[in-house]
Amino acid sequence: xxxxxxxxxxxxxxxxxxxxxxxxxxxxxxxxxxxxxxxxxxxxxxxxxxxxxxxxxxxxxxxxxxxxxxxxxxxxxxxxxxxxxxxxxxxxxxxxxxxxxxxxxxxxxxxxxxxxxxxxxxxxxxxxxxxxxxxxxxxxxxxxxxxxxxxxxxxxxxxxxxxxxxxxxxxxxxxxxxxxxxxxxxxxxxxxxxxxxxxxxxxxxxxxxxxxxxxxxxxxxxxxxxxxxxxxxxxxxxx
Numbered sequence: 435x436x437x438x439x440x441x442x443x444x445x446x447x448x449x450x451x452x453x454x455x456x457x458x459x460x461x462x463x464x465x466x467x468x469x470x471x472x473x474x475x476x477x478x479x480x481x482x483x484x485x486x487x488x489x490x491x492x493x494x495x496x497x498x499x500x501x502x503x504x505x506x507x508x509x510x511x512x513x514x515x516x517x518x519x520x521x522x523x524x525x526x527x528x529x530x531x532x533x534x535x536x537x538x539x540x541x542x543x544x545x546x547x548x549x550x551x552x553x554x555x556x557x558x559x560x561x562x563x564x565x566x567x568x569x570x571x572x573x574x575x576x577x578x579x580x581x582x583x584x585x586x587x588x589x590x591x592x593x594x595x596x597x598x599x600x601x602x603x604x605x606x607x608x609x610x611x612x613x614x615x616x617x618x619x620x621x622x623x624x625x626x627x628x629x630x631x632x633x634x635x636x637x638x639x640x641x642x643x644x645x646x647x648x649x650x651x652x653x654x655x656x657x658x659x660x661x662x663x664x665x666x667x668x669x670x671x672x673x
Contacts, residue, residue: 436473438561440557440572443481448480455514459518465644583616597659598623602627630663
């Protein structure tokens, strides 16, 4: 079973806490021990936002700000690589072919950002599509996909399951709402719809949640299920 895990920077490194990074590395190693091929894409989180805000006040243009964010995601990726040791490719992959080569070598490819204007959500979807992943897991600071932003609406309702097209419909108005935080960015949602990738959006603050979702399909987040897709065989074997 080939899986791409998108780990939000605010999940992996809200602060520079080696125990948290080590816990995520342990989760990845547990999955690989169960026979899963794992690729990881790491976000920038609050640290990236702080750098970008400071650089904007200093007069940086948008491309420069994006490059600063990409650099921060790759620093976070290096933290995970350091915790994984020999299990991981030795440096963050800067392209999808490079990540695919790491899969073929039996290593865990770890990526950050790639291109200005794209989030690591989008990188994770593109990686999953490029390597024909069976599952894509978004480990976020939210506990799933809601009909409206739960940070702004007390009556927000979480979806247990959505089709990829429905995910696009939910994320679209959030992406237009200044200050709103969509669980997955709009371009990533559109790529999931295009590629028909089975995905899960869950609260990744506990790395065990990712392990349970990958190995057994058990989680309290939201399934994004393409029409006609079947569950990974590993899930049926666990039940």
